[in-house]
Amino acid sequence: MDRKDFSSSEEFALKLDSFDPLAEFRSRFYQIPGSIYMDGNSLGLLSKDAEETLLRVLDEWKTLGIGGWSRGNPPWISYAEHLGRLESRLVGAEPEEVVVSGSTTVNLHTLVATFFKPEGERRKILADVLNFPSDLYAIDAQIRLKGGNSRRDLVLVESRDGHIIDEDDVIDAMSEEISVAVLPSVLYRSGQLLDMERLTREAHERGIIIGFDCSHSVGVVPHYFDKWGVDFAFWCNYKYMNGGPGATASLYVNKRHFGERPGLAGWFGNDRSTMFNMDKAFDPAKDASAWQIGTTFMLSTAPIEGSLRIMLEAGIEKIREKSLKITGYLMSLIDEMLSWEPYNYSIVTPREPERRGGHVGVGHEEAYRISEALKARGVIPDFRPPNIIRLAPVPLYVSYHEVWQVAQHLKEIIDNREYERYPKQRGIVT
Numbered sequence: 001m002d003r004k005d006f007s008s009s010e011e012f013a014l015k016l017d018s019f020d021p022l023a024e025f026r027s028r029f030y031q032i033p034g035s036i037y038m039d040g041n042s043l044g045l046l047s048k049d050a051e052e053t054l055l056r057v058l059d060e061w062k063t064l065g066i067g068g069w070s071r072g073n074p075p076w077i078s079y080a081e082h083l084g085r086l087e088s089r090l091v092g093a094e095p096e097e098v099v100v101s102g103s104t105t106v107n108l109h110t111l112v113a114t115f116f117k118p119e120g121e122r123r124k125i126l127a128d129v130l131n132f133p134s135d136l137y138a139i140d141a142q143i144r145l146k147g148g149n150s151r152r153d154l155v156l157v158e159s160r161d162g163h164i165i166d167e168d169d170v171i172d173a174m175s176e177e178i179s180v181a182v183l184p185s186v187l188y189r190s191g192q193l194l195d196m197e198r199l200t201r202e203a204h205e206r207g208i209i210i211g212f213d214c215s216h217s218v219g220v221v222p223h224y225f226d227k228w229g230v231d232f233a234f235w236c237n238y239k240y241m242n243g244g245p246g247a248t249a250s251l252y253v254n255k256r257h258f259g260e261r262p263g264l265a266g267w268f269g270n271d272r273s274t275m276f277n278m279d280k281a282f283d284p285a286k287d288a289s290a291w292q293i294g295t296t297f298m299l300s301t302a303p304i305e306g307s308l309r310i311m312l313e314a315g316i317e318k319i320r321e322k323s324l325k326i327t328g329y330l331m332s333l334i335d336e337m338l339s340w341e342p343y344n345y346s347i348v349t350p351r352e353p354e355r356r357g358g359h360v361g362v363g364h365e366e367a368y369r370i371s372e373a374l375k376a377r378g379v380i381p382d383f384r385p386p387n388i389i390r391l392a393p394v395p396l397y398v399s400y401h402e403v404w405q406v407a408q409h410l411k412e413i414i415d416n417r418e419y420e421r422y423p424k425q426r427g428i429v430t
């Protein structure tokens, strides 16, 4: 936010809300009474729309039993493809390139199992040290399954400062020994948004297949997978997509790869016209739906339908516009009020709009105890070790006034030394 049109006053926050074109969407979501929810990057809130589509599917189960597979509205048998077609509009893909299926980590497994084909000198996978641990565990397992070992075959790009990955370092690591690169779109701690277009172009110039984990960007950042030529992508639908705890995930496969045999095959990836012949031979679908494995998790998928309705109505470009403005506002408040003694909060998220996602990573040496004090004050943040408080002012349901209040809480927690009331060790889910 430009300094000249910024003020740290409460009136200014209220004014920003009064000009917010997305303000009306807030009432479509259930707010948690008495709290300010800043954790939509871990688990998005329930919307009335998502509740409605979930209840509809429950009712179909109640009244149709197994008949829901063909007579649900829409029929359950092609629900994964139906939602994939809708979601494709959020990520710049063609309708048949996206399917809502499986879990994030399982989708990573099947996609890497498909595209990682160690051959000749090309036997390695490129990833980065700051990626979400589950991704690194899965990549390590895939390397082992193909007879390799990660000490030799996993190339991890280092971070220069522990928060940011420099795209130049990634590109420098793209040697002729790399078969596949798997990178995050937005780093889960610092909130850095990588330049997926540039990385894809550089990978392809070197004969490398590239895929992205977009768990921290779909639903808050627009993607243009087809235009960029990305080979594959996968993401979860419970963060900015508000699909509910453990919601079914999604995957994207660029159509140039249709016809590749899925690494982890299963009957839901079979061509629908021959699926119920129950043949011994797998006859993969001709599009991204081939990468499904088993039966659609109907009850974990249904809320995504309502969520997508809201997203498509709001428009991903508008969502991004507010996201940049409200995260910029939060960073300005921290800079102006809280970046010096005795507060000492710092921001680890890159400043440039094109280099950040939907949350702000705030560093503080007492981050853990401050996040406990925030919770006691009714603010729901999350903490990521060793010293980052993540704050996600989700554009569809967080107001500028709430962000202003969060800044006051951050200030008062230090003014009153409130964090000192909390033990230094952490609970299991932070």
Ligand SMILES: *Cc1c(COP(=O)(O)O)cnc(C)c1O
Pocket (backbone or CB within 6 Å): 103, 104, 105, 106, 131, 132, 134, 135, 184, 188, 213, 215, 216, 236, 249
């Ligand atoms: C949230 C997240 C996951 C979660 O994986 P699940 O299989 O859904 O538990 C994986 N990778 C990244 C980068 C994430 O942000």
